[in-house]
Amino acid sequence: MKKIILAAAAVAFATPAMAAPGDTAQDSGTAVAEIVAPIAITHDGGALDFGIIIPATTAGTVVVTQGGAGSVTGDTLFVSGSTNAADSFTVTGDAGRAYSIVTTGGSVTSGGNSMTFTTDAPASGTLSATGSDNFSVGGTLNVGANQAAGSYSGSYDATVSYN
Numbered sequence: 001m002k003k004i005i006l007a008a009a010a011v012a013f014a015t016p017a018m019a020a021p022g023d024t025a026q027d028s029g030t031a032v033a034e035i036v037a038p039i040a041i042t043h044d045g046g047a048l049d050f051g052i053i054i055p056a057t058t059a060g061t062v063v064v065t066q067g068g069a070g071s072v073t074g075d076t077l078f079v080s081g082s083t084n085a086a087d088s089f090t091v092t093g094d095a096g097r098a099y100s101i102v103t104t105g106g107s108v109t110s111g112g113n114s115m116t117f118t119t120d121a122p123a124s125g126t127l128s129a130t131g132s133d134n135f136s137v138g139g140t141l142n143v144g145a146n147q148a149a150g151s152y153s154g155s156y157d158a159t160v161s162y163n
Helices: 004-011
Strands: 040-045 061-066 070-073 088-094 096-105 106-110 113-120 124-127 132-143 157-162
Touching: 040 157, 088 157, 096 132, 124 132
Parallel strands: none
Antiparallel strands: 040 088, 061 070, 061 132, 088 132, 096 124, 096 157, 106 113, 113 132
């Protein structure tokens, strides 16, 4: 019995052993980044040209397609020999990347007179293998009844962004 008491006392007063280190593991992750060429847009010159118009006693419209073809509605007429033209832009950036296009409308003015217009452009495009693309903008001009004579001009915005 003496041995049991001595063994119990030795256990009670023993210095606790240091805990053995637990299992640890380590692995590495990866980080990536891709740098693309900035997207840019350049107006090619020219203008969205609604042509030379004769207004009527009722309102009408002039429509120019993205291909540059013009037509009128209502009693609005083109002056004989009048030409129409779509506007055009060049987009540059990262080769093969898709992008979206947004254009705004606005108004054209002459003196204190104005006419509103909307634009018509493709919703998107894809840059070529060389990193460029072109698109055209058409539109619809609202011609008022008995619209005042004058040379009307205005502007609109075209914005492109990567998809």
